[in-house]
Amino acid sequence: MIDTLDKISGFIAKGLTTLAGLFLVAMMLLACANMVLRAVWVPVQGTFELMGFMGAVVAAFSLAFAQRQKSHIAVGILLKRFPMFVRRTAxxxxxxxxxxxxxxxxxxxxxxAAYLVETGEVSETLMIIYHPFVFATSAGCFALAFVLFVDTLKTLTAEKVL
Structure with missing residues (x-):
């Protein structure tokens, strides 16, 4: 069961990270287009707004993959001195x-995001709906929570501490 959950969490994390990468490429293209167009004509309208929305999605969609890869910082100097049961519990x-x-x-x-849908709020510069970006950020948080839950199960059932 835990192996199945782990595979699902891996699939979700990789899928969201792929989408994050696509958003990152879109951000890069938008930034480059804005710089070029600013030099030869007029800048792209709403670049700052779009970069903010896409940046939030990139960050949120990358969280689950980062957790699975253990690419966050961890301070384990003190815990290494404790018995395995204490380390596992912590x-x-x-x-x-x-x-x-x-x-x-x-x-x-x-x-x-639901409130933004209800009120019909739009962005300030481009006047576009932006609740999809907020829903996406929420999905990134839920994906990270799922990966953390699976990590908890794996830690509790592991034969040795990770």
């Missing part, structure tokens, strides 16, 4: 609390 507790935090962050972000 690792599981940290993952579980982080999972809870990102579930709450995802829920609140989802509520905010």
């Amino acid at each position: 690792d599981a507790a940290t993952s579980l609390v982080s999972c809870g935090f990102f579930v709450l962050a995802g829920l609140e972000t989802w509520k905010w």
Whole structure:
């Protein structure tokens, strides 16, 4: 069961990271187009706004993959001196609390996006709806929460500490 959940979390993380990469390429192209057009004609309208929206999606969609790869920083100098049970418990507790935090962050972000839909709010410069970017950010938080939950299960059932 845990292996299946791990494969699902890997699929989700890779899929979101691929989308994040596409958004990053779009950001790069937009920035380059803006610089070139600014030099020869007029800048692209709303570049700052679009870069902000896409940057939020890139960051949110990259979280789950970063967690799976353990590419975040971890301070384990103190914990290495404790017995394996204490290390395992601390690792599981940290993952579980982080999972809870990102579930709450995802829920609140989802509520905010739903409010934006309800009120019909649009962006300031381009006057476009931007709730899809907020929903995407919420999805990134939920994906990270799922990966953290799977990490918790893996830590609790592992034969040795990771």
